Amino acid sequence: MTKLSVVIPAKNEQENVLKLIEEIINALSDLCSFEIIVVDDGSDDQTFNKLKLAQQQYSASIRILRHAHSTGQSTAVYNGVLIARGELVATLDGDGQNDPTDIPKLLIVANEFAQGADFCIAGYRKCRHDSRWKLLQSRIANSIRSTLLKDDTPDTGCGLKIFPRSTFIKLPYFDHMHRFLPALIKRSGGSIRIVEVNHRARHTGTSKYTMLNRAWAGVIDMLGVIWLQKRNRLPVQSEEH
Numbered sequence: 287m288t289k290l291s292v293v294i295p296a297k298n299e300q301e302n303v304l305k306l307i308e309e310i311i312n313a314l315s316d317l318c319s320f321e322i323i324v325v326d327d328g329s330d331d332q333t334f335n336k337l338k339l340a341q342q343q344y345s346a347s348i349r350i351l352r353h354a355h356s357t358g359q360s361t362a363v364y365n366g367v368l369i370a371r372g373e374l375v376a377t378l379d380g381d382g383q384n385d386p387t388d389i390p391k392l393l394i395v396a397n398e399f400a401q402g403a404d405f406c407i408a409g410y411r412k413c414r415h416d417s418r419w420k421l422l423q424s425r426i427a428n429s430i431r432s433t434l435l436k437d438d439t440p441d442t443g444c445g446l447k448i449f450p451r452s453t454f455i456k457l458p459y460f461d462h463m464h465r466f467l468p469a470l471i472k473r474s475g476g477s478i479r480i481v482e483v484n485h486r487a488r489h490t491g492t493s494k495y496t497m498l499n500r501a502w503a504g505v506i507d508m509l510g511v512i513w514l515q516k517r518n519r520l521p522v523q524s525e526e527h
Contacts, residue, residue: 290372402452
């Protein structure tokens, strides 16, 4: 069985996907069995053709899930995890700003948990290579979210995370859910661990999933997560006699 499924949401990343896939293969080839699932989220450039080329070029298991139109990052991640064959899932963004060489660091921490445990290992981009405006937006959003949700995560916007597939599929699905994974997993009794990771400047293209696009929806979603937290009841252990 494939141990690790690497799920990548990608929209119009024709200049980045081949290099990213090569980096992932180099980072994991001597470490564990893995597959790479790239979800082409309605790209209208050459992203899909580049992915087909990667399938021919590399011997690693590369699977492509293609959306007819863009559904958003959360749905792309969700659909990728649904078809994953690995016990563990690693997610990272398709723009190349997450560094695949950090995946082994997160995997070491993930392997400390017993089989069947619910957890999320979340990357923390302590030194970010973004514009001042983007950094300010992120700082404000993270501060508000952390205060209200108490999710033990300083940087929930980091796309680099590892969690069991079995944990993910138990979570409630909604748009933008990927930004609330630590809070949702903690709500269900899971553990959150933070690992400091590298963050790289984007070499080509522009961000497709921007904060301004999701700001209002994010407020509504956060209120929904707060409601879920207040209504949650963890299972009570019982013994049959």
